[in-house]
Amino acid sequence: MSGKPDILSFHATFPPFCRMALYFFALGNRMAMIGLDVPMKLPLIAALVAAPLTAALPADKNTLNPTMLHVLKADDYRPYIDGFNRNDNELYKGFFPNAEAWGFLKDNIPFLDCPDKDIERAYYFRWWTFRKHIRQTPAGWLIDEFLPNVPWAGKYNSINCAAAHHIHEGRWLRDPKYLDDYDSFWFGKGGDARRYSFWVADSIWARYCVTGDRSEAMRLLPDLIANYASWEKSHRDANGLYWQRDDRDGMEDSISGRLHPHQLGYRVTINSYQFGDARAIAQIAELAGKPEVALEYRKKAGAIKELVQGRLWDPDAKFFKVLPRIENAPLADVRELHGYTPWYFDLPDPSFAVAWKQAMDPKGFFSSFGLTTAEQRHPKYALSYAGHECEWDGPIWPFSTSVTLTGLANLLNGPKQDVIGAREYFDLLKIYAKSQCRTLDDGRVVPWIDEDQNPLDGDWMARTVLIKKGSKIPERGKDYNHSTFCDLVISGLIGLRARPDDTVEVNPLVPKSWDYFCLDGIPYHGRSIAILWDRTGMRYGRGRGLRVFSDGREIASSDKVGSLTGHLSPY
Secondary structure, three states: OOOOOOHHHHHOOOOHHHHHHHHHHHHHHHHHHOOOOHHHHHHHHHHHHHOOHHHHOOOOOOOOOOOOOOOOOHHHHHHHHHHHHHOOOOOOOOOOOHHHHHHHHHHHOOEEEOOOHHHHHHHHHHHHHHHHOEEEEOOEEEEOOOOOOOOOOOHHHOOOOOHHHHHHHHOOOOOOHHHHHHHHHOOOOOOOOOOOOOOHHHHHHHHHHHHOOOHHHHHHHHHHHHHHHHHHHHHEOOOOOEOEEHHHHOOOOOOHHHHOOOOEEEOHHHHHHHHHHHHHHHHHHHHOOOHHHHHHHHHHHHHHHHHHHHHOEEOOOOEEOOEEOOOOOOOOOOOEHHHHHHHHOOOOOHHHHHHHHHHHOOOOOOOOOOOEOEOOOOOOOOOOOOOOOOOOOOOEOHHHHHHHHHHHHHHHOOOOOOOOOHHHHHHHHHHHHHHOEEEOOOOOEEEOOOOOEOOOOOOEHHHHHHHHOOOOOOOOOOOOOOOOOHHHHHHHHOOEOOOOOOEEEEOOOOOOOOOEEEEEEEEEOOEEEEEEEEOOOOOOOOOOEEEEEEOOEEEEEEOOOOOEEEEOOOO
């Protein structure tokens, strides 16, 4: 990767008969080099000719053995899936119904073993729900947000609002075909990539950093550039800032949105998305050998960064805020959770980290059930069951929780700061994991993910409002696919920091008290990666300490949990 020739991809461009001829030419040379007479080996060559071509050539680098686990045993975790199935009222059967859930997950997901069973359970639960949203359509595979069809969706029930979350989560699946189709769907196959705000280029780059397959990103580069230009034309004003309605950010009825009659504002969300997409386009352009395009988009990203830090930062509140799209208007007087969005894209300079004090402040965003969408000290902070079912003026929204925790992991992997640490990351992730449940009428507590949540008692608020209104779409938000969790575990907690080169970088954010953890069968740059920590060496039998394996071969180790790098061997 990282600009080096992809030998397997180049090799695959030859017709099959040419590849076979090259193979036997190399075989003959090798025999001659070690002193064997080629004519004497004709029976061996004849046998090889009769064998399938796939037996003579290396496997494709994106094709992994579905059972490629080197430390853990998949069947040890099947009881989670069986339990989810037993407790599920399967109202909407997708392409992979519950009866096929285990087979799909066993073949596709990395497996987690850790001492915190709330996080472990939520990890498998969220893969179990993600599987429900994989939909086969005439345009190929796509990932939906709602299980039932909803009238405001686009073609094939598609909604781009959380599509970036879908890509970040789904990039860790072993079979690439689902996201191959989904990424392409947004460009020329019926998808509407600008119905809502959508950091699509950044997501495709993030996926490339996991797969190591540059072909998709390079193929989509013209579409990504055209998409970016459309946002510039429709949503960027002469001051250089991008504007958006709060509901087109998927954040309707926000406190800041009410400051403008049309809920328009220069929001830190869309400006951060455009920064991330500009940076990603520059990186993809470099892969494609287009330095002039890369330079152009790096300049765009730099200009947005300057504007976000200069115009959307409130130095008194020490937080990024919304600037109403009104001449000479001041910044909104409220801190909202989406003010952490710049860290999702590594936008802010280190001095802005002071904003993270609000994350753990009970008068700010912290609650026992998760992070509220508006600071709780604000007079318009609300938890209403009387209005619209989707309000962002207080309730917990997993969509924003996912953005915030991704941003926090990025912060903790950047320059040192003393505002917030790994312990707080774990605490927030733990709360997020525990909050994903619901108490049934018979008293059973079952895993559950829905739309928005009451920070006082964990009630799924939109669900309650819709039931009271007699919704015509039963359990609209059940298994709602509007956020990430597994990606937070993989890239944050376990700490696999995906990169475009062949360096494997790991920086776990686990508690110091943990004696063990293992994430096994991670599809990464065509290999199967395992990351483990074993304080005594007795749990996994691979030695003591933090260890990283590629296809079963150890590539890095340390006697303590911390930042660690190793290198993938060439094919």
